[in-house]
Amino acid sequence: MHIRVINPNTTTDMTSAIGEAARLIAAPGTHVTTTQPAHGPVSIESHFDEAISAVGVLEEVLTGEREQVDAYVIACFGDPGLQAARELTRAPVIGIAEAAFHMASLISTRFSIVTTLGRTGIIAEHLLDQYGFRHHCRRVRAAEIPVLDLEENADAALDRVITECQRAKEEDNIGAIVLGCGGMAKLTGQIRDAVGLPVVEGVTAAVKLAEALAGLGLQTSKHGDLAFPRPKSFVGRYEHLSYLDLQSKDRG
Amino acid sequence: MHIRVINPNTTTDMTSAIGEAARLIAAPGTHVTTTQPAHGPVSIESHFDEAISAVGVLEEVLTGEREQVDAYVIACFGDPGLQAARELTRAPVIGIAEAAFHMASLISTRFSIVTTLGRTGIIAEHLLDQYGFRHHCRRVRAAEIPVLDLEENADAALDRVITECQRAKEEDNIGAIVLGCGGMAKLTGQIRDAVGLPVVEGVTAAVKLAEALAGLGLQTSKHGDLAFPRPKSFVGRYEHLSYLDLQSKDRG
Amino acid sequence: MHIRVINPNTTTDMTSAIGEAARLIAAPGTHVTTTQPAHGPVSIESHFDEAISAVGVLEEVLTGEREQVDAYVIACFGDPGLQAARELTRAPVIGIAEAAFHMASLISTRFSIVTTLGRTGIIAEHLLDQYGFRHHCRRVRAAEIPVLDLEENADAALDRVITECQRAKEEDNIGAIVLGCGGMAKLTGQIRDAVGLPVVEGVTAAVKLAEALAGLGLQTSKHGDLAFPRPKSFVGRYEHLSYLDLQSKDRG
């Protein structure tokens, strides 16, 4: 199967790192390709960044559809554009926040999230509510490092993430930690070793969930609220999205 | 005060109709201007449409900031881009879904929503959850009419909306109805007369809430998760969003 | 329009202070009158005080109805008698706790409440649950000052409230503070200046919400559970409430 991992930000180093993490975890028969929007922010650290990045994610899904991609991973912890992406395809689409929450709840009864900047905690809280994991998460913690520090200041960033994970282990009465940023994918092993607790990372979790759904022959439902969008006119720079013929080209 | 009503879709007739409803309800000292994105869908009937439209909404807020607008209304019932827009400004930003929910809960204990297409019901459900009104809403109903029928097929559309509102009145054990589409703003009076129940419409509700916040001297909090986004590079067609200098130009 | 602000306790100094805050915030066309029950407690600091005060509130609403008042504000943070008052009139009735919660949730994602005595925190908790704001409120805090100290010991009381607000700002991961007592209305400006965070006060918030509803032509629903009470006999000191002819005199 062909999984397209979409890094919603436009930093190629992060796309590479995410792609490497994804490839390392992928099953033998899984072909992982990566991409990033042609248009958008270099990192996602706010609702604003997230809203802009969602468009790029959706365009990458449309591209993927022309290439008959089998499943998509949205590799930013806010799951930008997730439900919209699901409307565009029968292929499964998995966000890394939801993937991590699901997996963490299968190996522990309660977890904490360790994310980058505290201001994005509210995004995680909203997702926990929407997905149903509010009571499984004891606390949303932040290491207070900008996302790109995970690339540019890797050692210092890693230290701060590990420190916050250790605090979570000691104070939060939890069984597992969820890493709250796609940029942490490559650090998972080091964090896991340092903290001594199951550490769930979303990119890898999402790849395995995508494989699992594919194995089950389960595709995104086209019955009801995730049906293909009604074709219509888009104007201006989104004119290319006009009258998308998704229904008739549907492989499902 | 100057309220900018942003119609998130690109249909000028709807912008006009929304603007008219807003102006009719505005207080004497309130100056209402309207706008719509230069780029985006002609109507919003899916998560996909909504995600694209959010970018346009945010660009309109940035434009408004340069014009020292005092408050913004996002006039689509999914409240696209709401939290992101709040990050961009100290001015209050009100979504019409939240506005309608708030107002309906002040004059009734339970309400139902009557929206256009059933597939958008899930968007309303997610907002009810996030905002806290899940238990105040008895039922999300759909008249099953495309949004633009409210413009192009106005009479038939009105009939169907009224019929669904009457069903809600008879079956749902409610005190009020919330209209679930900005395009219904101009029909509020007719629906209210036909149904004999308080009918809450979001565009008008949002204008009055914006005036209320302005009167209170309350602005969007810049402490914590709605602080101005960190300036950063955007690439491609969003390059103009790079290094937005919102903090230093802050009037707050 | 004519807004009647009802101070549910019988302390005239507090009625004056609340009235002054209300008048300062009212729109040009709004006529604010104040009143307080002829019968009841001098301050409201318990369920017991609240239950007694509710009767006085309801009698003031009945008086207001004879004077064709356009909207009512119940100026005690427990919103005593709120739903009952709504049954007596088509005019909007706004409690200051609900008003503050609604407004705070429009300018921040999470807030804390700072109230007078800790023992009244449970009342706020019950209201947060009933209204739907449980998850928007991070914490209910108390300055542990008796209500009347806000009048009689104003400086010391203000200090303690500000201190508690500052703690909330530092510890609670919030964007705004809700003041948990009508007696704090006159202190809002000073607290806001000292704390450097949006501070939402209920009396002023309620006045603006009442104006907003009036502007929208929205009245308390008489369909369903807020309909006028069935006329009936009352005995003893409440005999004057017997066979209230609210339905037939209804202006709606």
Added chain:
Amino acid sequence: MHIRVINPNTTTDMTSAIGEAARLIAAPGTHVTTTQPAHGPVSIESHFDEAISAVGVLEEVLTGEREQVDAYVIACFGDPGLQAARELTRAPVIGIAEAAFHMASLISTRFSIVTTLGRTGIIAEHLLDQYGFRHHCRRVRAAEIPVLDLEENADAALDRVITECQRAKEEDNIGAIVLGCGGMAKLTGQIRDAVGLPVVEGVTAAVKLAEALAGLGLQTSKHGDLAFPRPKSFVGRYEHLSYLDLQSKDRG
């Protein structure tokens, strides 16, 4: 032990009927006395009636305190004045709605409520939320009979209640029915026989819970939010409530 059953309305026939039901169920060592407010409505069918009746309930508790009553039952399904009454005494105070909910949840996993008038359903909904039984109750149903019809039109009323209970049994996927009015206490046996399902009635349930708490030596907590109210001045017709010396006379 001495249980005081307070009928919150002023209809002596209902007080008698409730008292009879209470006495029939009381344990040998339990002395049941009944009372009703000197002041208040003849029946409770709205928030308004309930707010007025709460004062009468509280005055009856104060009277009971002088008589060293051991426990109180508030015999109206809205539990008027419940938390306030608890503040006035160390004796347990039980509302009949809460009593019925607790007992029903011990013999079934899900129940429905059958009450008198539909408009009071919202009161039951608010109590279910506050007490924690929202998910145990499948549906709040109304026979649509005025409360006093249970006295004056007993046969017709009984028929309608039974019919609604049978509907609940057939349609609601429940294990038990909760009767939603103190006036139904005397009908419990007939309803139970006719419906063939456990039928939980609140007056009797509350008497047994009061006995149970007494047997356990458990009294209303005076630590925290149910502590005795702070003594203070009351004016007008409530002057007799001024400076209540509950703390110092405390038997606890």
Added chain:
Amino acid sequence: MHIRVINPNTTTDMTSAIGEAARLIAAPGTHVTTTQPAHGPVSIESHFDEAISAVGVLEEVLTGEREQVDAYVIACFGDPGLQAARELTRAPVIGIAEAAFHMASLISTRFSIVTTLGRTGIIAEHLLDQYGFRHHCRRVRAAEIPVLDLEENADAALDRVITECQRAKEEDNIGAIVLGCGGMAKLTGQIRDAVGLPVVEGVTAAVKLAEALAGLGLQTSKHGDLAFPRPKSFVGRYEHLSYLDLQSKDRG
């Protein structure tokens, strides 16, 4: 009436202590017998222990049915086998966790639980959720003592429980404490005296609730999901459970 108190673990000293607590609290006409499984763990400190003990509990209920027992108490704070036990009999079955939660919520608005080992806290959390008391419980605390220390190291254990209860009183903003282990039944008085707060213990609470239900003539519903299990074959060591003829021997 005849109440059978089932100690789900196999430690006879604990069965005796629990039985003594039950007998001391029972009403004059109540006959308390105790039992413990012939097969199972000596203490219950994990999901695993609890699952094994549930079978023993069920076998004891079946034995009780042959002896026409009137009500059952399951005397372990995880309420092992509770819903299953209810299927086997019309007699009321009360778990000590639920009993304590119900009683605590009648005398306080918020409580904390003090249990033995922290690892069992998740069991209490799941029960709070299922029963509806999540918001009534401020915190689940553990004294971190093994269950059998309550027998074998009674003094040291008592000290640690009291210390944790005192912390709860000081820090948790509560009105009552729930003891989280059947083995604490005999210590209730000492804890209550030391802590100065209502202390609710489940064995005694369950006995009184069982008496209360019996007094009300309320039995476990056999309509719907608690009906007698369908008779069927069991193999191996559970062969004696095959084709249980509960329905036809039903005394109800």
Added chain:
Amino acid sequence: MHIRVINPNTTTDMTSAIGEAARLIAAPGTHVTTTQPAHGPVSIESHFDEAISAVGVLEEVLTGEREQVDAYVIACFGDPGLQAARELTRAPVIGIAEAAFHMASLISTRFSIVTTLGRTGIIAEHLLDQYGFRHHCRRVRAAEIPVLDLEENADAALDRVITECQRAKEEDNIGAIVLGCGGMAKLTGQIRDAVGLPVVEGVTAAVKLAEALAGLGLQTSKHGDLAFPRPKSFVGRYEHLSYLDLQSKDRG
């Protein structure tokens, strides 16, 4: 990897059918073995059956541990013994109800469950609450067929399941259906074809989730409440469970 699928009931035909479904879905490198308890009920249709079956499940996990099994699937929709099983091993343990809920929520926003007997619906409701999927499930439906009819009356049973699934599709406003019984595993394809909606079946879902966790190197947390049980004495027929030396033999 080696996945042990445990059929919690003792019907070998069902074990075979479940095993076949599991093997068909397993990845090339996955070795699936099946087992069933030596002791227990032939089908699970009540809390009682479930409680008995849980012991058998746990014994099978202990057997599996001696054989170094890599993951376990508990193939009954009530997930009997799930948390207890997790305590016994570092290997992932997946219940088929949770597996189905997780997968259904990844391809749809709302689903309904179609189970065998209505009386087991409450078990599903409790699991939905505990796992966090309450709001994702619109309705729990029953075909009202005994579990073993899926083996013995396969055609008629299939018809009834399909009919109920079609009703769910038409009436419930859903995107997917969850099959509520392990015995339906072999029918998934036929149901899917007949209903035209994604149909999620738990046995297969659990196998893929187990593979996914294994691929991620994620094991059941031994930190906190899922740690190995404390070794202790068991008496009677469970004596073989005494002093299990899980910690010291731990491969983790």
